[in-house]
Amino acid sequence: MAEVPFHLDKLFSIIRDKSYVTLAEYMEYALYDREYGYYMKQNPLDKDFITSVSITQLFCETLALWIVDEWTNFQAPVHIHLVELGAGNGTMIYDILNFLFRYHKNCFEAISVTIIEVSPTLILVQKKKLDDFIDKVDWRQSLLYFKPCAPVLFIGNEFFDAFPVDQYLFTSRLWKQKVISLSEEGSLCVLWKKTHNIELPLRNIGDVIEISTGRMTFLYDIRLIIAKYGGSGLFIDYGYFDKPYKDTVQCMFQNSYCDLLDNVTCSDITCYVDFSEFSPYKRYITQGEFLVQYGIYQRLESVGQNLSFSQKCKLVYAVERLVNRNYMGDIFKVIII
Ligand SMILES: C[S@@+](CC[C@H](N)C(=O)[O-])C[C@H]1O[C@@H](n2cnc3c(N)ncnc32)[C@H](O)[C@@H]1O
Numbered sequence: 001m002a003e004v005p006f007h008l009d010k011l012f013s014i015i016r017d018k019s020y021v022t023l024a025e026y027m028e029y030a031l032y033d034r035e036y037g038y039y040m041k042q043n044p045l046d047k048d049f050i051t052s053v054s055i056t057q058l059f060c061e062t063l064a065l066w067i068v069d070e071w072t073n074f075q076a077p078v079h080i081h082l083v084e085l086g087a088g089n090g091t092m093i094y095d096i097l098n099f100l101f102r103y104h105k106n107c108f109e110a111i112s113v114t115i116i117e118v119s120p121t122l123i124l125v126q127k128k129k130l131d132d133f134i135d136k137v138d139w140r141q142s143l144l145y146f147k148p149c150a151p152v153l154f155i156g157n158e159f160f161d162a163f164p165v166d167q168y169l170f171t172s173r174l175w176k177q178k179v180i181s182l183s184e185e186g187s188l189c190v191l192w193k194k195t196h197n198i199e200l201p202l203r204n205i206g207d208v209i210e211i212s213t214g215r216m217t218f219l220y221d222i223r224l225i226i227a228k229y230g231g232s233g234l235f236i237d238y239g240y241f242d243k244p245y246k247d248t249v250q251c252m253f254q255n256s257y258c259d260l261l262d263n264v265t266c267s268d269i270t271c272y273v274d275f276s277e278f279s280p281y282k283r284y285i286t287q288g289e290f291l292v293q294y295g296i297y298q299r300l301e302s303v304g305q306n307l308s309f310s311q312k313c314k315l316v317y318a319v320e321r322l323v324n325r326n327y328m329g330d331i332f333k334v335i336i337i
Pocket residue numbers: 039045051052053054085086087088089092116117118119122141142156157158159162163
């Protein structure tokens with residue numbers, strides 16, 4: 001039997017004890033184990049994957065315009081919380097604060113920022129990045145520790161796709177749950193286990209349903225806060241409203257797709273977000289539509305005036321990547337609650 005790499009020791013011993021772990025438990029270990037989890041031990045951003053945030057700062061500045069709009073709609077209060085969920089390397093909130101500081105001073109003054117970030121390693125990266133605004137920002141590792149005293153604006157880019165999910169497959173007349181177990185040779189393998197734990201409608205054979213209880217609980221907590229203190233939330237992710245009934249879990253290792261069971265704790269595992277869980281919502285539009293409505297082309301025009309021809313071409317290309325429906329404009333959605 002092959003020797004177990006030390007970073008998988010804990011996972012293997014849990015599986016030996018229980019005979020399997022669910023897909024959500026597996027993802028929880030691979031991504032968020034305190035010692036070895038993918039997000040917990042390193043900064044994977046711009047290494048294994050990039051997000052819209054690092055394509056151009058105009059993305060973040062357009063979000064800042066939404067924040068100004070919301071703050072104005074709330075009658076421009078003297079204090080409002082801005083909460084970023086899962087801030088990665090801190091670039092998005094840095095660019096937002098920088099923009100507000102330069103162009104919307106009153107809104108900037110009213111805002112206090114809280115970052116909800118599970119990864120201690122990324123918190124250190126964010127603190128370094130946000131050095132200029134350090135008095136304005138505080139950190140919590142969980143939403144449970146965030147105690148607001150004013151309306152709250154939540155923002156999150158590619159946050160909800162990083163939540164563990166469970167998968168159920170409809171076979172003839174019953175649903176089976178995806179679990180991860182050990183083969184006779186002692187390596188990780190996928191099994192589908194009969195389950196009666198969950199009531200799901202009858203479907204076509206081969207249909208898959210994905211459920212993230214972690215994501216639903218998190219959303220519920222956000223809603224409680226908004227109901228109590230006022231506010232709203234804007235979330236950008238790739239996902240769907242009408243269930244696709246297929247496996248949407250994907251793993252990225254060094255910018256290429258890999259198998260779910262390969263590179264455990266070294267690859268990013270994500271899944272499409274089920275936006276129907278966000279109902280009732282205020283708006284649901286594509287990223288492209290949102291960026292255009294909130295003025296990304298006007299920002300491009302004004303920033304472009306001070307750039308050389310080749311710098312301007314690069315910026316135009318970056319904006320097209322974010323807005324154009326053939327790139328990220330359509331697949332990424334913006335949901336506002
Ligand atoms: C895919 S990255 C996105 C980073 C950033 N928003 C961006 O767009 O570049 C996901 C981020 O969410 C954090 N994260 C994931 N699950 C979390 C949770 N339950 N609570 C707080 N942070 C979480 C990760 O550590 C990481 O910072």
